[in-house]
Amino acid sequence: MTEYHEYSLSGRVFHKLQDDILKGNYKEQDELKELTIGEELGVSRTPVREALRQLELEGLVKIIPNRGAFVTGISDKDVADIYYIRSLLEGLCARWATEHITTEQIEELESIVLLSEFHSNKADSTQVVDLDGKFHEILYQASNSRILEHQLSDFHKYVKLARATSVKTKERTNKSIAEHKAILKAIKDKDADLAEQLANEHILNVMKNLHKMGEILEDK
Amino acid sequence: MTEYHEYSLSGRVFHKLQDDILKGNYKEQDELKELTIGEELGVSRTPVREALRQLELEGLVKIIPNRGAFVTGISDKDVADIYYIRSLLEGLCARWATEHITTEQIEELESIVLLSEFHSNKADSTQVVDLDGKFHEILYQASNSRILEHQLSDFHKYVKLARATSVKTKERTNKSIAEHKAILKAIKDKDADLAEQLANEHILNVMKNLHKMGEILEDK
DNA sequence: TAATGTATAATTGTATACAATTATACATTA
DNA sequence: TAATGTATAATTGTATACAATTATACATTA
Numbered sequence: 001m002t003e004y005h006e007y008s009l010s011g012r013v014f015h016k017l018q019d020d021i022l023k024g025n026y027k028e029q030d031e032l033k034e035l036t037i038g039e040e041l042g043v044s045r046t047p048v049r050e051a052l053r054q055l056e057l058e059g060l061v062k063i064i065p066n067r068g069a070f071v072t073g074i075s076d077k078d079v080a081d082i083y084y085i086r087s088l089l090e091g092l093c094a095r096w097a098t099e100h101i102t103t104e105q106i107e108e109l110e111s112i113v114l115l116s117e118f119h120s121n122k123a124d125s126t127q128v129v130d131l132d133g134k135f136h137e138i139l140y141q142a143s144n145s146r147i148l149e150h151q152l153s154d155f156h157k158y159v160k161l162a163r164a165t166s167v168k169t170k171e172r173t174n175k176s177i178a179e180h181k182a183i184l185k186a187i188k189d190k191d192a193d194l195a196e197q198l199a200n201e202h203i204l205n206v207m208k209n210l211h212k213m214g215e216i217l218e219d220k
Numbered sequence: 221m222t223e224y225h226e227y228s229l230s231g232r233v234f235h236k237l238q239d240d241i242l243k244g245n246y247k248e249q250d251e252l253k254e255l256t257i258g259e260e261l262g263v264s265r266t267p268v269r270e271a272l273r274q275l276e277l278e279g280l281v282k283i284i285p286n287r288g289a290f291v292t293g294i295s296d297k298d299v300a301d302i303y304y305i306r307s308l309l310e311g312l313c314a315r316w317a318t319e320h321i322t323t324e325q326i327e328e329l330e331s332i333v334l335l336s337e338f339h340s341n342k343a344d345s346t347q348v349v350d351l352d353g354k355f356h357e358i359l360y361q362a363s364n365s366r367i368l369e370h371q372l373s374d375f376h377k378y379v380k381l382a383r384a385t386s387v388k389t390k391e392r393t394n395k396s397i398a399e400h401k402a403i404l405k406a407i408k409d410k411d412a413d414l415a416e417q418l419a420n421e422h423i424l425n426v427m428k429n430l431h432k433m434g435e436i437l438e439d440k
Numbered sequence: 441t442a443a444t445g446t447a448t449a450a451t452t453g454t455a456t457a458c459a460a461t462t463a464t465a466c467a468t469t470a
Numbered sequence: 471t472a473a474t475g476t477a478t479a480a481t482t483g484t485a486t487a488c489a490a491t492t493a494t495a496c497a498t499t500a
């Protein structure tokens with residue numbers, strides 16, 4: 001997100017721990033000791049402390065004064081809640097994007113949809129996932145609201161990492177691309193109401209698909 | 221929010237800076253020098269650094285590596301955007317609260333409404349503002365979603381501080397209390413659709429009132 | 441045995457030292 | 471004068487020292 005995180009040690013520690021927590025590499029209530037983590041990553045306690053303080057603000061870690069930092073993690077219910085919240089906010093985002101989008105951004109979205117259709121028939125699913133992420137990021141920017149953009153980027157990152165395992169079926173991938181196409185058309189037609197509704201439903205559909213995947217996985 | 225912020229130096233520095241930024245005590249792009257702030261608050265650089273890293277995550281400060289931390293602040297448009305986002309999320313919150321609220325929480329809300337009506341005729345407006353905050357906080361808890369609660373608490377804190385000057389008129393206060401009453405009734409009646417709609421409109425009304433206040437203030 | 445007390449180890453909280461980077465003031469040059 | 475170079479100061483980045491707090495192991499007591 002912010003440049004500083006790429007270059008400073010504390011930023012790198014932050015990202016590493018965030019990824020590990022969201023990917024489920026820690027158990028709930030695991031203790032994150034400053035010295036231990038520092039040794040694992042080859043840094044001193046200072047950058048680790050700074051990272052832990054940031055993770056606390058994100059709600060991924062709970063800090064008890066003088067006692068330590070403990071993993072909070074993100075439950076299945078949390079993920080579901082985020083999808084409901086996201087569906088509302090992506091709707092609002094599509095509405096605002098309709099009002100503020102630039103011709104350059106529309107062109108970007110069109111080329112993403114095109115590329116998505118091209119890659120959807122190939123085996124490589126990471127490409128399509130990447131393009132999906134880009135599609136939404138551009139919409140966030142087009143909303144012209146740094147608050148909403150910040151919020152949705154955060155949520156997007158969360159569900160992406162927390163559910164990295166949920167590979168999409170080819171059927172769902174194609175439907176998803178068709179939904180993107182419909183949202184883009186509504187935005188181009190300046191139909192804010194429709195854009196909002198379609199974006200809203202799009203996220204709910206993504207969530208429903210996750211549920212189905214979960215049930216399939218549980219059945220095994 | 222979290223206990224640790226009350227007791228540690230870095231937590232206190234974090235709160236002080238957050239309050240100052242939200243209250244507009246800094247100008248946009250003001251530089252926050254670690255040593256200077258440390259001297260002002262009588263602490264070393266370490267707690268200041270930790271606080272600045274947290275504020276960066278909240279979006280109130282922008283850190284440029286090796287150069288410094290600069291105030292981002294929160295504009296009038298940001299506040300307006302937050303109200304739109306909040307109106308959607310408070311609606312969702314009221315819906316979920318309808319499904320999950322406990323009898324104790326209903327009783328708390330009822331006593332808050334009662335107290336609000338009692339104090340609304342008095343001169344002391346801080347009481348009513350406090351009760352308003354409590355009403356919403358209980359709804360957040362009743363939603364049974366730590367994600368939504370966390371989100372709404374943050375937004376609530378933001379607009380409260382950023383607009384602390386906007387004193388309410390007695391007319392708006394009474395309408396606001398009536399709206400709380402209606403939301404509570406819908407929740408008690410288990411009418412989730414109505415609760416959502418009323419909570420939604422309630423926040424939009426609060427915002428509209430702020431706009432009116434702004435116009436009045438600008439006219440002077 | 442179970443409960444309590446106590447010394448020691450482990451850990452966090454904070455300040456500070458040193459290195460690395462950037463900003464500033466001033467000199468030099470065309 | 472305007473542009474560039476350079477020494478110095480200011481500032482951030484990181485590691486570490488020391489103090490304060492908490493956890494642990496073990497002894498003592500009823």
